[in-house]
Every structure is written in C-alpha cells, then in structure tokens.
Amino acid sequence: MSFGLAQPLGLAELQATFAEGLRYRAQGEACDIIGGRFSAEERLQIYRNNFVMSLTEVMQATYPMLREVLGEECFNALSREYILRSPPTEGNVSHYGNHFDDVISQFEQVTDAAPYARDLARFEWTLDKAQQTFGQSEKRSLQPLEAIHTLSEQQHLNVILHLDSWVFPFTSEFALFDLQRAFSQQNFDNLILNNAQSGVIACDEYGRPWTKELNNQEYQLLLNLSSEMPLGRIKPEALAELPSLIALNIVAGFSLATPH
Structure with missing residues (x-):
C-alpha cells in the first residue's frame, strides 16, 4: 500500500x-x-x-x-x-x-x-597543457638521435623524429609570444599585437614551461615532425632548419618508417 x-x-x-x-x-x-x-x-x-x-x-x-x-x-x-x-x-x-x-x-x-583574447586563452592553456603532459612519455621504442649516423643514406629518408609529448606547435594571428615577453619584462612600450606569430610551447628538463617564436620554415618543420612525417617527405627548405630545432632539445628520439 x-x-x-x-x-x-x-x-x-x-x-x-x-x-x-x-x-x-x-x-x-x-x-x-x-x-x-x-x-x-x-x-x-x-x-x-x-x-x-x-x-x-x-x-x-x-x-x-x-x-x-x-x-x-x-x-x-x-x-x-x-x-x-x-x-x-x-x-x-x-x-x-x-x-x-x-x-x-x-x-x-x-x-x-x-580581439586577441580567444587566442591568448589558447596560448595559456597550451602552456598549462605542456606542464600537465611533462614526464608522461608515450611507451614507444625509440632510438637515440646519436644513432642516426649509423644509418645508410637510404635509411635517412625513412627516419621519423619524435617530439617529446610535452612539445606543442602554436600559431596565432596575434603576437602572443611578444605579449608574453612583455608581461615577463613588464614593458609594453614597443608591443605590436597585430602581427601573426608562430612558435613552440614546451617544458624544460625540470618541467618549467618555455616558449619560442619560430620563423616560417622552422614552424613548418615543427608541424611536419609533430605529424611524424619521415624526413624524406619533408621539403628541403624546411628540413634545412633541423639543426635549430634539435638544438631546442625537443626531440625524444627516432624510429624508421616502413618503406612502402
């Protein structure tokens, strides 16, 4: 009842x-x-x-x-x-x-x-995401960069350079890398926001986030590496920037693509 x-x-x-x-x-x-x-x-x-x-x-x-x-x-x-x-x-x-x-x-x-507010939110979230991701390496078998010199010239074409998982390309119609630097220096005198900028957002070995603006070819190479494109498929003008990206210590290692 x-x-x-x-x-x-x-x-x-x-x-x-x-x-x-x-x-x-x-x-x-x-x-x-x-x-x-x-x-x-x-x-x-x-x-x-x-x-x-x-x-x-x-x-x-x-x-x-x-x-x-x-x-x-x-x-x-x-x-x-x-x-x-x-x-x-x-x-x-x-x-x-x-x-x-x-x-x-x-x-x-x-x-x-x-007008830059939305992109600035993306920029700061990417900074936060780099810190969140730091140390969370994917479980994959990679060879150290030093081993590349043991490969044949033909094998070089199949090399895939893998970025650390806490490395992110970032691009915007606004000069957000300059804006971040202006904030860090507390000097906004020469800041011109209406300039497109592209670059990389990552963490150093201690998990501290850092950013760097890249030129067009450096950024294109970063995108190619981020998509795990074999070196043989990357345009020569972008590939010429490889030493400058490797110097940033953002490459975890390499693997070899399976030839088709």
Whole structure:
C-alpha cells in the first residue's frame, strides 16, 4: 500500500541532482537539503558561491595574462559562465579549464575590445597543457638521435623524429609570444599585437614551461615532425632548419618508417 511518501534519493541520483543544483538547474529542495534558519535554496546558494569561487581561482592560476588584460571583473564573469557550462567531471581540478576560448568567442563585447583574447586563452592553456603532459612519455621504442649516423643514406629518408609529448606547435594571428615577453619584462612600450606569430610551447628538463617564436620554415618543420612525417617527405627548405630545432632539445628520439 502506498501513502504517497517521497522516496529518498539514491546516492548517485543525489550527487547528480546536487551537481545540477550547483549550476542553477535544480532547487535546494530537490537536492535533499534540509532548511532551517536558512531555507534549502539559501543553503544551496552558499554551496554555489563556494563552488564558483574555488574554480575561479583555478582559472585565474591558469590564465594570469588573460585575467590581466581583461580585468578581474570581466575575467571572473567569463569564468563563472564557463564553470556553469562546463563543471569539473572529476575531483582533481589541476587539469580544469580546457576550451575556455570557446566561451570567450561567444561574447562580442569582449572580442571587440580584445580581439586577441580567444587566442591568448589558447596560448595559456597550451602552456598549462605542456606542464600537465611533462614526464608522461608515450611507451614507444625509440632510438637515440646519436644513432642516426649509423644509418645508410637510404635509411635517412625513412627516419621519423619524435617530439617529446610535452612539445606543442602554436600559431596565432596575434603576437602572443611578444605579449608574453612583455608581461615577463613588464614593458609594453614597443608591443605590436597585430602581427601573426608562430612558435613552440614546451617544458624544460625540470618541467618549467618555455616558449619560442619560430620563423616560417622552422614552424613548418615543427608541424611536419609533430605529424611524424619521415624526413624524406619533408621539403628541403624546411628540413634545412633541423639543426635549430634539435638544438631546442625537443626531440625524444627516432624510429624508421616502413618503406612502402
């Protein structure tokens, strides 16, 4: 016999409903929050505020330059929008903040005032991703670069140089490598943002991120190596830049492509 009493929520359902409540998609009563001096909705709002504030701090740590150029009020408002749209899916938030640029692109007042904001978000996320990836080498059997001299001339054509997994090409219509340098030196006097720049974002041996602008041929070679293209298929003008890229210590080793 049923008396119409509400059944208590199961743990999984309660967690899912509470997560929706944090995003303003469920009310306090639906989250099984018991009211008292404060109503269930008021209590839920406290959780919401703490939820947004803690994740905003994560976003501020990931995007310090973007926060500076947009101003704290604007940055925090965009972060709140991102947090409510894309809450964390795990307890570890050290990897949180990907695709923030997609949210920025939807606010014309922001992109009109700072056209480079979306690319700057991509730039800072790539810096963060390099740190996240550092030390996580893929399990693959590579030969050390020093062994290349033991290969025949024909084998050289089949050499595939593998970049470290924490090495990323980056390109933008804006001079973001110069902007980063201006921030580090706190000198913006000669900064011209409307210049396209391409380069590499990586980590040093201690896991500290670094960046370097590359010329067109260096960047093309970096893209070729990133796509694991055999040396024999790379254009000679780009391949001529190989010594300069190897000097950056971003190549993990090499393998040989299987001849077709």
